[in-house]
Amino acid sequence: MLPxxxxxxxxxxxxxxxxxxxxxxxxxxxxxxxxxxxxxxxxLAVADSYVQDLQxxxxxxxxxxxxxxxxxxxxxxxxxxxxxxxxxxKELDAEILRLENLLKLPSMPSFRFEPARVARxxxxxxWQRLIIRKGENYGIPVGAPVVFAGGVVGRVIEVHRYTAVxxxxxxxxxxxxxxxxGDNKPISYQGGLNPSFRSPRGTVEFVPLDILAxxxxxxxxxxxxxxTSPASNPAPTASSKAVRSPSTSGSAx
Amino acid sequence: MRKYDPRWAIxxxxxxxxxxxxxxxxxxxxxxxxxxxxxxxxxxxxxLRLDRKHGLIAIVLTGLLIDAVEPVPYxxxxxxxxxxxxxxxxxxxxxxxEGAVFGIVVALFANLFLxxxxxxxxxxxxxxxxxxxxxxxxxxxxxxxLLLVITPWFLALxxxxxxxxxxxxxxGRRVSL
Numbered sequence: 001m002l003p004x005x006x007x008x009x010x011x012x013x014x015x016x017x018x019x020x021x022x023x024x025x026x027x028x029x030x031x032x033x034x035x036x037x038x039x040x041x042x043x044l045a046v047a048d049s050y051v052q053d054l055q056x057x058x059x060x061x062x063x064x065x066x067x068x069x070x071x072x073x074x075x076x077x078x079x080x081x082x083x084x085x086x087x088x089x090k091e092l093d094a095e096i097l098r099l100e101n102l103l104k105l106p107s108m109p110s111f112r113f114e115p116a117r118v119a120r121x122x123x124x125x126x127w128q129r130l131i132i133r134k135g136e137n138y139g140i141p142v143g144a145p146v147v148f149a150g151g152v153v154g155r156v157i158e159v160h161r162y163t164a165v166x167x168x169x170x171x172x173x174x175x176x177x178x179x180x181x182g183d184n185k186p187i188s189y190q191g192g193l194n195p196s197f198r199s200p201r202g203t204v205e206f207v208p209l210d211i212l213a214x215x216x217x218x219x220x221x222x223x224x225x226x227x228t229s230p231a232s233n234p235a236p237t238a239s240s241k242a243v244r245s246p247s248t249s250g251s252a253x
Numbered sequence: 254m255r256k257y258d259p260r261w262a263i264x265x266x267x268x269x270x271x272x273x274x275x276x277x278x279x280x281x282x283x284x285x286x287x288x289x290x291x292x293x294x295x296x297x298x299x300x301l302r303l304d305r306k307h308g309l310i311a312i313v314l315t316g317l318l319i320d321a322v323e324p325v326p327y328x329x330x331x332x333x334x335x336x337x338x339x340x341x342x343x344x345x346x347x348x349x350x351e352g353a354v355f356g357i358v359v360a361l362f363a364n365l366f367l368x369x370x371x372x373x374x375x376x377x378x379x380x381x382x383x384x385x386x387x388x389x390x391x392x393x394x395x396x397x398x399l400l401l402v403i404t405p406w407f408l409a410l411x412x413x414x415x416x417x418x419x420x421x422x423x424x425g426r427r428v429s430l
Contacts, residue, residue, distance in 0.1 A: 008343055009343070010305075011305065011338070011339035011340075011342035011343055012339045012343065014305075014309065014339070015335045015336065015338075015339045018309075018313065018331075018335065019328075019332060019335070022328055022331070030327055030328075033317060033321075034317075034320065034321045034327055035321075036321075037317050037318050037320070037321030037322075038321040038322060040269075040318065040321075041269065041272070041273070041318065041321070041322065044269075044273045044276075045273075045276065048277055048280075120276060120280050121279070121280045121283035122276070122279055122280075122283075122288075123279070123283045123286065123288060124279075124288035124290070124392060125288065125372075125376075125379075125385050125388035125389045125392055126371065126372070126375040126376070126389075127323075127324050127375070129324065157324075167324075172375075172378045172379040172380070172385070173324065173378055190380050192378070192379045192380045192381065192385065193380070193381060193384060194286060194385075194388055195286065195384060195387065195388055196286050196287060196387070196388050196391040196392070197285060197286055197287070198286060199286075200286065203380050203381075
């Protein structure tokens, strides 16, 4: 029996033993437990997204036939526009192929778009992430870029069986090299400026002196440009994202 | 003493429920750029009301649960929650741990410690740490206000769950309703 003063320290000793054991646990076991614990709570995160879908469905059912007919007309107009765009795209693809053959250029990398719904948003000062409702079951690879109608959102950093985790462009952990259209000098982009009650932003560094931002872009210093992220107002529009994954096997760009 | 003792499972289940609700709230608060963190509340019941063994199991499982989702080195939450748990166990005999008010105080201090510790770990990656700290303190303020409101409910929920299975949280003995 230990003296009382030592007995009180038993919780710390137990914690120490647990941490010591934890340090020597093989990586395989840690990876397995992490995947298991993620899988335990993944249905919870996805379930409320499905409940929202159901809610939207019943809300739509409450509309009158007149409202539905008007919406149908609008959708029909949109479909016509999109059909025309698809035709134009096909023509442009054919033109690109013709020029590639003519100039003997290597073919451009092609991507497959995989639309996915957002199950969970987690935007803090520490990280900015999304969980989407597609994963290994749709062949989503790690590193695939994620886009929406307004531009790039981020990239896939974790892929699970039915879900995938997206690191947003505004996350402090997000960093990439980019080029301005029409210029081949590399610039650096990093997310991480996420003030409360305001739109999150990223930072562009090492911008060549011959490239100037327009007046509409916010300036903090002459050599730094802050760029408003497309994920800045995700609530109304970000219910659906598209993951661009390479159509051929291999790592994503 | 019963053959199967579900105390750790009750506390872990309650923590899972709270984790889900906080995640749901954060999902809806995403457009306001406010983030809630309630890690401090996970340790309160396990440390103040449960016995050492079951409290430790609940804390270890909760830590691993959080680590599986958050982009931190695996084991970080296990270490931090374990540290808070050990500290509370060390001093719990000296305090009126049955009361909700003391539970609130513990939850607030534990949450403060966890947020600051996590921030020191993660804020280094930020290109402008000063502005990151401003955001973290705003989030911390919102989280503490939330804890002030939900701690009595969360403690009562776990107490009620223990009552439903007719078990005393600390001794594990069967209690009559």
